[in-house]
Amino acid sequence: MAPIKIALVGIGKIVRDQHLPAIAKNSDYQLIAAASRHGTVDGIDNFKSIEAMLDAVPAIEAVSLCMPPQYRYEAARVALDAGKHVFLEKPPGATLSEVADLEALAASKGLSLFASWHSRYAPAVEAAKSFLATTTIKDVQVIWKEDVRHWHPNQEWIWAAGGLGIFDPGINALSIVTHILPRPLFVTSAVLEFPENRDAPIAANITFTDGQKLPVAAEFDWRQTGKQSWDIVARTAAGEMVLSEGGAKLSIDGKLVHEEPEQEYPMLYRRFAEIVKAGKSDVDLAPLRHVADAFMLGKRKFVEAFHD
Ligand code: NAP
Numbered sequence: 001m002a003p004i005k006i007a008l009v010g011i012g013k014i015v016r017d018q019h020l021p022a023i024a025k026n027s028d029y030q031l032i033a034a035a036s037r038h039g040t041v042d043g044i045d046n047f048k049s050i051e052a053m054l055d056a057v058p059a060i061e062a063v064s065l066c067m068p069p070q071y072r073y074e075a076a077r078v079a080l081d082a083g084k085h086v087f088l089e090k091p092p093g094a095t096l097s098e099v100a101d102l103e104a105l106a107a108s109k110g111l112s113l114f115a116s117w118h119s120r121y122a123p124a125v126e127a128a129k130s131f132l133a134t135t136t137i138k139d140v141q142v143i144w145k146e147d148v149r150h151w152h153p154n155q156e157w158i159w160a161a162g163g164l165g166i167f168d169p170g171i172n173a174l175s176i177v178t179h180i181l182p183r184p185l186f187v188t189s190a191v192l193e194f195p196e197n198r199d200a201p202i203a204a205n206i207t208f209t210d211g212q213k214l215p216v217a218a219e220f221d222w223r224q225t226g227k228q229s230w231d232i233v234a235r236t237a238a239g240e241m242v243l244s245e246g247g248a249k250l251s252i253d254g255k256l257v258h259e260e261p262e263q264e265y266p267m268l269y270r271r272f273a274e275i276v277k278a279g280k281s282d283v284d285l286a287p288l289r290h291v292a293d294a295f296m297l298g299k300r301k302f303v304e305a306f307h308d
Pocket of ligand 1: 010011012013014015036037038039066067068069071089090091118155157168
């Protein structure tokens with residue numbers, strides 16, 4: 001089959017770090033254009049807006065939308081209306097309803113919509129899921145603590161309403177948890193800490209359970225300096241499972257049982273090509289739904305102002 005002619009929109013950190021190398025190494029794709037207000041990609045046609053790009057380059061078959069979530073819906077609608085398949089960076093949108101609208105639009109036009117969750121493709125995630133399927137889980141603790149100044153310098157959108165704050169990384173944890181646990185979860189309580197000068201939280205403590213009363217607790221915090229933590233710990237009848245480093249390593253009772261080189265974005269692009277070829281969409285909103293529920297049910301605390 002001929003490669004999918006793809007374009008990138010919103011040229012920033014994640015495009016340069018991950019999308020460009022993943023597309024370059026995958027013969028299922030030919031990158032032919034980019035649209036961004038300021039950013040450009042060498043060696044292809046660049047445009048200031050998605051509208052200008054789609055008008056000028058009708059050969060585009062698919063777009064990856066990599067701008068912040070608050071601006072993704074409009075671009076996705078323009079692309080779907082123009083008959084293009086759409087890859088959405090995570091989180092897929094700023095609200096649940098707008099993503100549902102895109103899903104219906106894609107279905108009505110016979111196009112593929114991909115709500116990508118890169119952390120689900122971390123190397124040890126499938127091994128963790130398989131392990132948990134074979135045992136009884138007693139409880140689960142999710143600890144996602146990182147230094148926002150290191151990982152998100154000068155990203156104003158992340159602190160604006162709809163930017164999700166600490167849930168920008170926290171939703172990666174939720175994308176793993178919702179994939180590896182055997183039953184759907186729901187939020188039972190949440191406390192969100194908002195810097196007094198920001199519209200998005202810097203920390204969140206959330207409890208969840210499921211239909212069989214499994215206790216699941218998540219601690220998300222952006223004020224972590226020194227060692228960073230991206231761990232999911234499950235106490236089970238077969239021992240303590242630790243899925244660490246954002247899903248890269250799996251240990252059972254302290255023994256490392258799975259570790260492989262990270263391939264998250266190459267796997268995302270493989271999956272996107274697969275759904276385009278199969279003529280279907282892949283849109284799981286569970287991680288975003290839990291974030292929405294935490295905002296809906298959560299108590300709010302105001303904490304010290306945050307300055308970069
Ligand atoms: P970023 O570099 O701050 O933003 C990406 C690009 O979006 C910017 O370069 C900008 O390009 C465009 N943009 C910014 N504000 C915009 C606005 N108001 N309207 C339209 N376009 C705007 O962000 P990023 O780190 O790449 O993250 C983008 C998305 O990828 C987020 O949803 C994030 O959660 C996800 N992601 C990021 C990482 C990471 O490590 N950074 C990892 C995985 C996923 P122009 O100014 O040229 O238009």
